[in-house]
Amino acid sequence: MLAPAGGAARVTGPAPHTAVVGGGIAGLAAAAVLAERGVRVTVYERQEQLGGRLAGWPTRLADGSRVTMSRGFHAFFRQYYNLRALLGRIDPALGMLKGLPDYPLRHSRGDRDSFEKVPRTPPWSALGFVALSPTFTWSGLARMNPRPALHLMDVRVPQVYERLDGTSAEEYLAAVRFPEAARHLAFGVFSRSFFADPRELSAAELALMFHIYFLGSSEGLLFDVPDEPFPAALWDPLELHLRKAGAEVRTGAAVDRVVPRGDGGFTVECAGSADACDAVVLALDTDGLRSLAARSPGLGDEPWHERIAALRTAPPFLVSRLWLDRPVDRHRAGFLGTSGYGPLDNVSVLERWEGEAARWASRTGGSVVELHAYAVAPGSDRAAVQREALEQLHRVYPETRQARAVDARHEWRADCPLFPVGGFASRPGIRTPRPRLVLAGDLVRVDLPVALMERAATTGFLAANALLEQWGVAGQTVRTVPQGGRSAALRTAARLALR
Ligand SMILES: Cc1cc2nc3c(=O)[nH]c(=O)nc-3n(C[C@H](O)[C@H](O)[C@H](O)COP(=O)(O)OP(=O)(O)OC[C@H]3O[C@@H](n4cnc5c(N)ncnc54)[C@H](O)[C@@H]3O)c2cc1C
Numbered sequence: 001m002l003a004p005a006g007g008a009a010r011v012t013g014p015a016p017h018t019a020v021v022g023g024g025i026a027g028l029a030a031a032a033v034l035a036e037r038g039v040r041v042t043v044y045e046r047q048e049q050l051g052g053r054l055a056g057w058p059t060r061l062a063d064g065s066r067v068t069m070s071r072g073f074h075a076f077f078r079q080y081y082n083l084r085a086l087l088g089r090i091d092p093a094l095g096m097l098k099g100l101p102d103y104p105l106r107h108s109r110g111d112r113d114s115f116e117k118v119p120r121t122p123p124w125s126a127l128g129f130v131a132l133s134p135t136f137t138w139s140g141l142a143r144m145n146p147r148p149a150l151h152l153m154d155v156r157v158p159q160v161y162e163r164l165d166g167t168s169a170e171e172y173l174a175a176v177r178f179p180e181a182a183r184h185l186a187f188g189v190f191s192r193s194f195f196a197d198p199r200e201l202s203a204a205e206l207a208l209m210f211h212i213y214f215l216g217s218s219e220g221l222l223f224d225v226p227d228e229p230f231p232a233a234l235w236d237p238l239e240l241h242l243r244k245a246g247a248e249v250r251t252g253a254a255v256d257r258v259v260p261r262g263d264g265g266f267t268v269e270c271a272g273s274a275d276a277c278d279a280v281v282l283a284l285d286t287d288g289l290r291s292l293a294a295r296s297p298g299l300g301d302e303p304w305h306e307r308i309a310a311l312r313t314a315p316p317f318l319v320s321r322l323w324l325d326r327p328v329d330r331h332r333a334g335f336l337g338t339s340g341y342g343p344l345d346n347v348s349v350l351e352r353w354e355g356e357a358a359r360w361a362s363r364t365g366g367s368v369v370e371l372h373a374y375a376v377a378p379g380s381d382r383a384a385v386q387r388e389a390l391e392q393l394h395r396v397y398p399e400t401r402q403a404r405a406v407d408a409r410h411e412w413r414a415d416c417p418l419f420p421v422g423g424f425a426s427r428p429g430i431r432t433p434r435p436r437l438v439l440a441g442d443l444v445r446v447d448l449p450v451a452l453m454e455r456a457a458t459t460g461f462l463a464a465n466a467l468l469e470q471w472g473v474a475g476q477t478v479r480t481v482p483q484g485g486r487s488a489a490l491r492t493a494a495r496l497a498l499r
Helices: 025-036 081-087 124-132 140-144 145-152 157-162 171-177 180-192 203-215 230-244 286-295 302-309 355-364 384-396 399-403 452-470 488-498
Strands: 017-021 040-046 054-061 066-070 098-099 105-107 225-226 249-251 255-260 268-272 273-277 277-283 318-325 337-340 347-348 367-373 405-413 435-438
Touching: 017 025, 017 249, 025 081, 025 230, 025 452, 054 230, 054 384, 066 098, 066 105, 066 230, 066 355, 066 367, 066 452, 081 230, 081 286, 081 452, 124 277, 140 255, 145 157, 157 203, 171 337, 230 249, 230 452, 255 286, 286 302, 302 367, 302 384, 318 384, 337 384, 355 367, 367 384, 384 405, 435 452
Parallel strands: 017 040, 017 277, 040 249, 105 337, 277 435
Antiparallel strands: 054 066, 098 225, 255 268, 268 273, 318 367, 318 405, 337 347, 347 367
16 A cells, blocks of 8 residues: 555645547546546547546447447456545445456367456465366476466566566566466466557566465456446546546547746646746556657656657557347356467457346347457558457357347457557656656556556556645545565565575
């Protein structure tokens, strides 16, 4: 737990004005903390909707139904404490989240894995997974090289990057000699959840994931999902909360430039307007941050601009949603991670958990199925990848071969950050060369064991805290899974062996 610096509960005197640029999780987390403490906040979001990579928008299907399309399935893991604290603003009981019973994985060769029965307490979580998983055979275990595997027993940030950031996830898994099936199934699915090819992803990010889900927490790999589309369940109520706290929320508002002023404040230029403010939070995706920084020379010093310019995005990915005219088998899980099925990385059946999809399915007798394909080679024939993903669905759930798609939506994007081998040292942090300019987002360096949505929420809170500290106001308490493995015996073994 990271308690913020002490201070007043709210700003006293004239409220400082803060521009939060970016209305994804990171921007909304920063905006909530600031507005609740009396800071005058304006959120600028380029898209018409809030939510960033979890945005959703209305669409009409060929059968006339009005539904919500979105950027696709997201797992809200139980150890996402800061994301949950953000959502707790709209409902402290988190009634908008619904648990899925399992995180099943399936390889085309027939291997299957599940985390449902794996114990949650470290080290039994990792040992239990190995014992219960059919991908870890005795002969495979005997061939493993335990020394590099010891890095996983005591993961701390930033030390894990010092040890492993120079190695790719693929090289690391090969060095450990994890049984081939386990490598492809469990770890392959993990590294692809960073949208990256394991040959390009830093092994430190993979080790961090292992820590967050296995040896560093007792929540395991179980997760929740919103019970209605993202706008209805999350962003509309959160926007209302922000407005009630006095924030102005501007959507369809792409910021062109941020110009520093001599008094330590900034001018935010957006669609012909120039708004003066005392502080700025840049909570952008990789391309958004890179291009805004390039259009705002002098915003930071030269090394800072160089670090931002060097940020890279992971390859393109596809989210296909199909409204099928008949149901999938009633035993199909709400979410299935797949490996060895061409470009297909996972399949979700939305009516298992999302109210809107369940209503459409029960009205029409159909199913709403979503397919994700990550790390698609840039320049691929997109229509061919969409067709291939659908053909793979037919292999995974053969009953869908007979189904006709009433309608389909295909979303292609490339806006997830890449965490390349050796990239950690130059990753920009929350603080910048200007005290009242801070960064937030899942691309931002933070020396805590968090990733993905939880990194976005955590850096959002910490960016707000960095500003509040300057105004003498206490910020938001931040919680994460502990640094270091939770088993003292494994920690000691790792330290002794890796000395
Ligand atoms: C298909 C998919 C599945 C995923 N699944 C999971 C999952 O299961 N679990 C998990 O933890 N994470 C998952 N993620 C990752 C997760 O979505 C991100 O980590 C998180 O949403 C990042 O939030 P953010 O606020 O940092 O960035 P973003 O959500 O990208 O927000 C940045 C915002 O800045 C805005 N912007 C950019 N430029 C400007 C500008 N000039 N002016 C104003 N606004 C601008 C953008 O429009 C965007 O809304 C998934 C991502 C995808 C794409």
